[in-house]
Amino acid sequence: MITTVCRKERFNSAHRLYRPDWSDEKNDEVFGLCARPNFHGHNYDLIVKVTGTVDPETGYLMDLKILKDMIRDEVIERFDHRNLNLDVPDFKDLNPTAENIAQVIWERLRSRLKQDLDLSVVLYETERNFVEYHGK
Amino acid sequence: MITTVCRKERFNSAHRLYRPDWSDEKNDEVFGLCARPNFHGHNYDLIVKVTGTVDPETGYLMDLKILKDMIRDEVIERFDHRNLNLDVPDFKDLNPTAENIAQVIWERLRSRLKQDLDLSVVLYETERNFVEYHGK
Amino acid sequence: MITTVCRKERFNSAHRLYRPDWSDEKNDEVFGLCARPNFHGHNYDLIVKVTGTVDPETGYLMDLKILKDMIRDEVIERFDHRNLNLDVPDFKDLNPTAENIAQVIWERLRSRLKQDLDLSVVLYETERNFVEYHGK
Amino acid sequence: MITTVCRKERFNSAHRLYRPDWSDEKNDEVFGLCARPNFHGHNYDLIVKVTGTVDPETGYLMDLKILKDMIRDEVIERFDHRNLNLDVPDFKDLNPTAENIAQVIWERLRSRLKQDLDLSVVLYETERNFVEYHGK
Amino acid sequence: MITTVCRKERFNSAHRLYRPDWSDEKNDEVFGLCARPNFHGHNYDLIVKVTGTVDPETGYLMDLKILKDMIRDEVIERFDHRNLNLDVPDFKDLNPTAENIAQVIWERLRSRLKQDLDLSVVLYETERNFVEYHGK
Amino acid sequence: MITTVCRKERFNSAHRLYRPDWSDEKNDEVFGLCARPNFHGHNYDLIVKVTGTVDPETGYLMDLKILKDMIRDEVIERFDHRNLNLDVPDFKDLNPTAENIAQVIWERLRSRLKQDLDLSVVLYETERNFVEYHGK
Numbered sequence: 108m109i110t111t112v113c114r115k116e117r118f119n120s121a122h123r124l125y126r127p128d129w130s131d132e133k134n135d136e137v138f139g140l141c142a143r144p145n146f147h148g149h150n151y152d153l154i155v156k157v158t159g160t161v162d163p164e165t166g167y168l169m170d171l172k173i174l175k176d177m178i179r180d181e182v183i184e185r186f187d188h189r190n191l192n193l194d195v196p197d198f199k200d201l202n203p204t205a206e207n208i209a210q211v212i213w214e215r216l217r218s219r220l221k222q223d224l225d226l227s228v229v230l231y232e233t234e235r236n237f238v239e240y241h242g243k
Numbered sequence: 244m245i246t247t248v249c250r251k252e253r254f255n256s257a258h259r260l261y262r263p264d265w266s267d268e269k270n271d272e273v274f275g276l277c278a279r280p281n282f283h284g285h286n287y288d289l290i291v292k293v294t295g296t297v298d299p300e301t302g303y304l305m306d307l308k309i310l311k312d313m314i315r316d317e318v319i320e321r322f323d324h325r326n327l328n329l330d331v332p333d334f335k336d337l338n339p340t341a342e343n344i345a346q347v348i349w350e351r352l353r354s355r356l357k358q359d360l361d362l363s364v365v366l367y368e369t370e371r372n373f374v375e376y377h378g379k
Numbered sequence: 380m381i382t383t384v385c386r387k388e389r390f391n392s393a394h395r396l397y398r399p400d401w402s403d404e405k406n407d408e409v410f411g412l413c414a415r416p417n418f419h420g421h422n423y424d425l426i427v428k429v430t431g432t433v434d435p436e437t438g439y440l441m442d443l444k445i446l447k448d449m450i451r452d453e454v455i456e457r458f459d460h461r462n463l464n465l466d467v468p469d470f471k472d473l474n475p476t477a478e479n480i481a482q483v484i485w486e487r488l489r490s491r492l493k494q495d496l497d498l499s500v501v502l503y504e505t506e507r508n509f510v511e512y513h514g515k
Numbered sequence: 516m517i518t519t520v521c522r523k524e525r526f527n528s529a530h531r532l533y534r535p536d537w538s539d540e541k542n543d544e545v546f547g548l549c550a551r552p553n554f555h556g557h558n559y560d561l562i563v564k565v566t567g568t569v570d571p572e573t574g575y576l577m578d579l580k581i582l583k584d585m586i587r588d589e590v591i592e593r594f595d596h597r598n599l600n601l602d603v604p605d606f607k608d609l610n611p612t613a614e615n616i617a618q619v620i621w622e623r624l625r626s627r628l629k630q631d632l633d634l635s636v637v638l639y640e641t642e643r644n645f646v647e648y649h650g651k
Numbered sequence: 652m653i654t655t656v657c658r659k660e661r662f663n664s665a666h667r668l669y670r671p672d673w674s675d676e677k678n679d680e681v682f683g684l685c686a687r688p689n690f691h692g693h694n695y696d697l698i699v700k701v702t703g704t705v706d707p708e709t710g711y712l713m714d715l716k717i718l719k720d721m722i723r724d725e726v727i728e729r730f731d732h733r734n735l736n737l738d739v740p741d742f743k744d745l746n747p748t749a750e751n752i753a754q755v756i757w758e759r760l761r762s763r764l765k766q767d768l769d770l771s772v773v774l775y776e777t778e779r780n781f782v783e784y785h786g787k
Numbered sequence: 788m789i790t791t792v793c794r795k796e797r798f799n800s801a802h803r804l805y806r807p808d809w810s811d812e813k814n815d816e817v818f819g820l821c822a823r824p825n826f827h828g829h830n831y832d833l834i835v836k837v838t839g840t841v842d843p844e845t846g847y848l849m850d851l852k853i854l855k856d857m858i859r860d861e862v863i864e865r866f867d868h869r870n871l872n873l874d875v876p877d878f879k880d881l882n883p884t885a886e887n888i889a890q891v892i893w894e895r896l897r898s899r900l901k902q903d904l905d906l907s908v909v910l911y912e913t914e915r916n917f918v919e920y921h922g923k
Contacts, residue, residue, distance in 0.1 A: 110342050111375040119913065121801035121826040121870075124574070137573060139580065145870035146801040148828005150913055156375070165273060166260070166340035171372050172275065190801075190825035204574035206518050233799065233830055236579050239519040239564070246614050247647040255505065257393035257418040257462075281462035282393040284420005286505055292647070301545060302532070302612035307644050308547065326393075326417035369391065369422055382886050383919040396710070409709060411716065428919070437817060438804070438884035443916050444819065476710035478654050508715050511655040511700070527777065529665035529690040529734075553734035554665040556692005558777055598665075598689035641663065641694055668846070681845060683852065748846035750790050780851050783791040783836070 111158040112168045116178050118187035121148040122203045146190060151208070152231035153182065155216060159224040169224070181215040205232045209240040217242060247294040248304045252314050254323035257284040258339045282326060287344070288367035289318065291352060295360040305360070317351040341368045345376040353378060383430040384440045388450050390459035393420040394475045418462060423480070424503035425454065427488060431496040441496070453487040477504045481512040489514060519566040520576045524586050526595035529556040530611045554598060559616070560639035561590065563624060567632040577632070589623040613640045617648040625650060655702040656712045660722050662731035665692040666747045690734060695752070696775035697726065699760060703768040713768070725759040749776045753784040761786060791838040792848045796858050798867035801828040802883045826870060831888070832911035833862065835896060839904040849904070861895040885912045889920040897922060 123146045124138040134142040141147070155178055161168050185195055191203040197211045209230040217226050231237040259282045260274040270278040277283070291314055297304050321331055327339040333347045345366040353362050367373040395418045396410040406414040413419070427450055433440050457467055463475040469483045481502040489498050503509040531554045532546040542550040549555070563586055569576050593603055599611040605619045617638040625634055639645040667690045668682040678686040685691070699722055705712050729739055735747040741755045753774040761770050775781040803826045804818040814822040821827070835858055841848050865875055871883040877891045889910040897906050911917040 108342075108346060109377070109379055110345065112342065113373045113375065115371040115373075117913070119827050119829055121828040126572075137578075140868035143868055143870075143874075145873040146826055146828065147799050147868040147870065148801040148826065148830075149799055150828075150830040161342045161346075164262075166338035166343045168342055168374075170273075188820035188823055188827040190823075190827065193825040194823075202574035206516075206520065206569045206576055207574045209518065210516060210569075233797070235523040237521045237523075238576075239521065241517070243517055244614075244618060245649070245651055246617065248614065249645045249647065251643040251645075253505070255419050255421055257420040276460035279460055279462075279466075281465040282418055282420065283391050283460040283462065284393040284418065285391055286422040297614045297618075300534075302610035302615045304614055304646075306545075324412035324415055324419040326415075326419065329417040330415075369389070380886075380890060381921070381923055382889065384886065385917045385919065387915040387917075398708075409714075433886045433890075436806075438882035438887045440886055440918075442817075474710035478652075478656065478705045478712055479710045481654065482652060482705075507659040509657045509659075510712075511657065513653070515653055525777070527691050527693055529692040548732035551732055551734075551738075553737040554690055554692065555663050555732040555734065556665040556690065556694075557663055558694040596684035596687055596691040598687075598691065601689040602687075641661070670844075681850075746846035750788075750792065750841045750848055751846045753790065754788060754841075779795040781793045781795075782848075783793065785789070787789055 108161050109158060110161050110168050111156050112171060112174070113154055113156045114171050114174045114178065116153050116155070116175070116183060118151050118153070118183050119148065120151060120186050120189055120191050121146040122191040122198075123147065124202055124204060126202060146192070149232050151186075152237075153178070153212065154229040154231075155212075156227040156229070157220065157224050158227075159221075177216060177219050181219060182212055205230055205236065205238045206240075209238045213240050213242050244297045245294065246297050246304050247292050248307060248310070249290055249292045250307050250310045250314065252289050252291070252311070252319060254287050254289070254319050255284065256287060256322050256325055256327050257282040258327040258334075259283065260338055260340060262338060282328070285368050287322075288373075289314070289348065290365040290367075291348075292363040292365070293356065293360050294363075295357075313352060313355050317355060318348055341366055341372065341374045342376070345374045349376050349378050380433045381430065382433050382440050383428050384443060384446070385426055385428045386443050386446045386450065388425050388427070388447070388455060390423050390425070390455050391420065392423060392458050392461055392463050393418040394463040394470075395419065396474055396476060398474060418464070421504050423458075424509075425450070425484065426501040426503075427484075428499040428501070429492065429496050430499075431493075449488060449491050453491060454484055477502055477508065477510045478512075481510045485512050485514050516569050517566060518569050518576050519564050520579060520582070521562055521564045522579050522582045522586065524561050524563070524583070524591060526559050526561070526591050527556065528559060528594050528597055528599050529554040530599040530606075531555065532610055532612060534610060554600070557640050559594075560645075561586070561620065562637040562639075563620075564635040564637070565628065565632050566635075567629075585624060585627050589627065590620055613638055613644065613646045614648070617646045621648050621650050652705045653702065654705050654712050655700050656715060656718070657698055657700045658715050658718045658722065660697050660699070660719070660727060662695050662697070662727050663692065664695060664730050664733055664735050665690040666735040666742075667691065668746055668748060670746060690736070693776050695730075696781075697722070697756065698773040698775075699756075700771040700773070701764065701768050702771075703765075721760060721763050725763065726756055749774055749780065749782045750784075753782045757784050757786050788841050789838060790841050790848050791836050792851060792854070793834055793836045794851050794854045794858065796833050796835070796855070796863060798831050798833070798863050799828065800831060800866050800869055800871050801826040802871040802878075803827065804882055804884060806882060826872070829912050831866075832917075833858070833892065834909040834911075835892075836907040836909070837900065837904050838907075839901075857896060857899050861899060862892055885910055885916065885918045886920070889918045893920050893922050 124141040125134040213228045227241045260277040261270040349364045363377045396413040397406040485500045499513045501511050532549040533542040621636045635649045637647045668685040669678040757772045771785045804821040805814040893908045907921045909919050
């Protein structure tokens, strides 16, 4: 019985999109409003999906309390109420696009999960713009 | 033309998580607040997804009215405004975790659907905790 | 500058509607499915609204962290993952309809708030059924 | 690094479901309320999902502004505030069921996207009835 | 104990905004896309709010099942899966703007409710455009 | 016929809460995580409510397209994809709490609306924390 359990969490961060090796004009052209110098921000919604076998003894695939704590340690405490560009080492040399944030979150959580579990993340930058990453 | 049609329904049930063959201490340790003896409850949101070929004559994969009635017969009338542990025979010897509820729903609906259709269910216990089951 | 600050919280409880001094038939007739003997349950959404004057020094009407803690102490720890009829003394002799739950919550929070603040609560039993109480 | 980026858009349209080569009785029998002659309507929610490789230079799979403009040209300007049966040539000989609308949208967008990108669409006719189409 | 109970319902209708005594140009100028001749449509969300005294015997202000049936008779059966301009006599000489639809619904429900109850309606034409009417 | 028409808009901004005349310790104590020096951010949801008399000729209280444009000019173009503390003159000497942001928005829109219309704003900083301001 292969099942997927999902947990939704949230974090509120500032960011901007730009490459320091590009001119301001090129950053504006590629990233538009998102390149503005003094940052903007989002209420990010994160859905973490873990796929595996349900334990017949408990009826749990995994205790969602454990998954919640893992997300808190790896994501919320590092990203929430922070500036992704300035405060989070993961983005020191990585543009914090939704695609890249999702990949960073996936890799952080992947390293904490048992190998026989599959992992996906869905990251909503806004209600209308979101990304899915499965690590493949 | 393979398509998926989806229908969202709801039911409101009481439940608790525990194993009668475990001590209260062990149930508390594993299931936490969910093991409390007098039950708690949820507004469960259920999404049923059916995948197959669209009938070129009608433009329907299947009439969602039929799917709605099937969900009503198999799920809503059995689970809604009931205690999953005490009132629903499916959980007489099965802990009503979201994982197990999703599997029970999947099996009930699977037996009613034509064999050439694929079936998935998504079950939200809360907005933040949910499971997906594809019967594989 | 009179403003209203609002905080949304959630709790998951079992309940049933009935009067012990009525026959089963009368309870069924008045409360329908909600009278079923073994309880059902809900994900209650609670919005607490506090109205008053903004402190010009901080720009806060009140720190929502304090309001959150107050709701946790008075509501969440007493109601969440419990059976309202059996576990919560407030409903020992009070039918836990949404109307009555909202009034109980209002009175609990009213006693904790400063007198110059106004209080309203909105309580969602489901997305489609909800009540508002202003204490008037 | 294979990722999926998603964009949600909306359009408001009138439609009815029926086949002109069927009798009114047969249309009523198959399509029920949806066959009523003077049309009804929906706020359609559309989610477009594009899967491919993230550009390491920008951190974008594709600029969602470009995807938004593509959806505006191919879907919103053709479908929004229109009658799907009477105003939209795509449905001249095609019953505008959710399944068929999703397929039409998929084909319109497919023709505009680079070949190395995969495309899915999710179309909500209501919050409770929706379809997914992957072009397979 | 004055409380408000609220019930959310939905209907799906086609409509257009225009005055038959105006030229097409004037209708276009005032009502824009909403004046297009072949109609468009919406998933209308309706919240009906009834304010009064809670019955201490039942803990109900009024049985929401009765309110639901009243809304079904007065609104859903008349408006749902219909064309507001062509099928609904209330709009024979009344432009079906959200403001006017809300007023019509309020008057229909007002005539059915006991005089000591207050009534408000909130009508969502889309998630972003909505109106409130209190009959004052 | 007094009615209220409502329009929902969104903006994404960075901010932090602090008073420059306070020590870092005092800012931390009062504003907690919100005082962190490099900013965080939110997807703000704004609902603007205008109350007045419906024009019997059009059935409109006011054209929501005009309200939308007014919000775009006064709020979106000034606040969206910006840092409220650094980029928006309104907050040069005003702490950008939700209470203060709501008041600033109310005053900007008030100056643009006809005097016989009443105005309220609801500002969601997150789904769980929001404020209402009526200018009274």
